[in-house]
Amino acid sequence: MSRHSPRHWLFVSALAGGLALGCTSEEVFPSADELELLQSLHSPTRTPPADPTNRYEGRPEAAVLGLRLFKDPLLSGCGTISCQSCHDGEGRTVDTPVAQGCFGHVTGRNPPTVINSAYSTWYMWDGRADRLWNQALLPLLSPVEMASSPAILRARLSEAYTAEYQGLFGKTPEAETDDDQLLANFGKVIAAYERTLVRNDAPFDQDVRRFLAAVDAGTQEKDPAYLGLKTFVRKGQCAACHKGPMLSDEQFHNIGVRDDTEGRRGVATGADPMLTWAFNSAGPYSDAPIGAESTRLQRLRSDLTSKAGELEGAYKTPSLRNVALTAPYMHLGEQKTLLDVVELYNKGGEPAGQFAGQVSVSIKPLELTDEEKHALVVLLESMTGAAP
Numbered sequence: 052m053s054r055h056s057p058r059h060w061l062f063v064s065a066l067a068g069g070l071a072l073g074c075t076s077e078e079v080f081p082s083a084d085e086l087e088l089l090q091s092l093h094s095p096t097r098t099p100p101a102d103p104t105n106r107y108e109g110r111p112e113a114a115v116l117g118l119r120l121f122k123d124p125l126l127s128g129c130g131t132i133s134c135q136s137c138h139d140g141e142g143r144t145v146d147t148p149v150a151q152g153c154f155g156h157v158t159g160r161n162p163p164t165v166i167n168s169a170y171s172t173w174y175m176w177d178g179r180a181d182r183l184w185n186q187a188l189l190p191l192l193s194p195v196e197m198a199s200s201p202a203i204l205r206a207r208l209s210e211a212y213t214a215e216y217q218g219l220f221g222k223t224p225e226a227e228t229d230d231d232q233l234l235a236n237f238g239k240v241i242a243a244y245e246r247t248l249v250r251n252d253a254p255f256d257q258d259v260r261r262f263l264a265a266v267d268a269g270t271q272e273k274d275p276a277y278l279g280l281k282t283f284v285r286k287g288q289c290a291a292c293h294k295g296p297m298l299s300d301e302q303f304h305n306i307g308v309r310d311d312t313e314g315r316r317g318v319a320t321g322a323d324p325m326l327t328w329a330f331n332s333a334g335p336y337s338d339a340p341i342g343a344e345s346t347r348l349q350r351l352r353s354d355l356t357s358k359a360g361e362l363e364g365a366y367k368t369p370s371l372r373n374v375a376l377t378a379p380y381m382h383l384g385e386q387k388t389l390l391d392v393v394e395l396y397n398k399g400g401e402p403a404g405q406f407a408g409q410v411s412v413s414i415k416p417l418e419l420t421d422e423e424k425h426a427l428v429v430l431l432e433s434m435t436g437a438a439p
């Protein structure tokens with residue numbers, strides 16, 4: 052007789068008795084490691100962590116100017132597109148897979164939300180920017196987004212914001228003859244505004260706190276969040292990447308999203324120009340002490356070589372906070388609903404060959420039951436915070 056016989060017997064008798072299956076033959080949830088992971092998931096700080104590379108981020112007058120610039124289409128080369136054109140509404144994004152920029156162009160990827168963006172440290176799906184303020188320069192100058200230039204920026208700032216600009220930077224936009232300095236200042240003001248777009252305190256946080264108390268009391272199996280959290284942490288392996296208070300590890304992974312576009316190699320090619328960019332966080336326009344930011348960039352640079360296989364076709368793990376507000380999903384926006392996302396994970400990503408590289412080791416067919424899929428969707432929906 053094999054040593055598994057007693058479990059088989061339990062399984063059969065549970066079937067015969069019509070009892071719920073699943074708990075009899077596996078370890079109690081959460082294990083010590085899983086408990087630690089669960090404790091990491093809830094209650095982010097009320098304000099995003101400081102960005103030492105932007106000395107204007109905490110200045111209220113910078114945030115006020117930043118909001119005005121965020122909404123101003125006259126900063127664009129076509130005169131009709133502002134940041135808000137693609138980052139609007141409750142979810143601060145569009146509800147289509149891609150968005151329309153200047154002169155009828157469309158973006159190559161799905162716009163993420165700008166809510167809670169100041170909690171992040173890599174930006175764009177492929178890590179093309181490493182701080183919130185330098186991110187803002189990419190859409191401003193991109194020919195398919197705002198199609199602007201330093202000259203257009205200077206002219207518009209002089210026309211409508213001279214006093215505000217001078218108050219912050221000590222000279223008029225006209226007198227700022229260094230194009231790069233002007234661009235960096237623009238980015239820092241925008242970031243000061245974006246930093247105020249915080250939306251946390253979700254039902255999810257209360258659920259996790261209550262669940263942790265139930266674990267202490269030994270009653271967690273009766274908790275309404277039990278199946279969702281267990282599937283998220285154990286069977287789905289979601290918390291391998293979606294962890295910490297923002298439900299993101301701030302790393303890049305290949306999860307097997309169909310992609311035959313030019314940018315399909317993700318961070319493997321996307322981050323390269325950023326590493327030598329004059330506007331990166333270790334460059335001359337950063338307000339951080341010299342050297343302080345370069346460690347992070349050096350680590351990414353060496354990962355791109357030493358972990359080249361893993362980072363091929365890898366994209367940034369997005370925060371799952373407020374995810375119910377930002378359909379459609381993934382970097383190309385090809386998944387319409389949260390259930391579609393769960394189904395994609397359930398099959399272990401798309402078949403090899405439909406995207407660059409190979410899926411991460413945590414991505415494999417999950418064999419979720421309908422009940423578990425539903426519990427995951429409910430859990431994802433609960434991650435939306437109260438409107439500020």
Ligand code: HEC
Pocket residue numbers: 121132133134135136137138150151152153158159160161162163164165168171173174175176177186187188190191195196197241
């Ligand atoms: C035409 C549409 C469009 C416009 C205009 C636009 N964006 Fe975006 N935004 C996008 C898309 C698409 C992405 C993702 C691009 C990528 O990763 O390749 C994005 C990404 C971002 C991100 C990164 C979020 C993250 O978590 O990585 C931020 C922040 C952001 N935009 C802010 C801005 C700001 C500030 C402006 C104005 C200066 C702006 N956007 C203008 C479409 C737009």
Ligand code: HEC
Pocket residue numbers: 283287288289290291292293303304305306308366367368369371374377379380381382383389392393396411413414427431
């Ligand atoms: C190996 C790391 C990893 C694991 C495991 C993982 N994710 Fe993700 N998740 C990512 C990455 C990376 C993306 C973005 C991928 C892309 O667009 O190419 C993503 C995207 C998402 C999105 C879309 C968010 C948006 O704004 O578009 C949702 C929802 C999501 N994951 C939920 C889950 C759930 C639920 C599980 C468990 C079943 C899970 N993830 C497991 C890394 C992971």
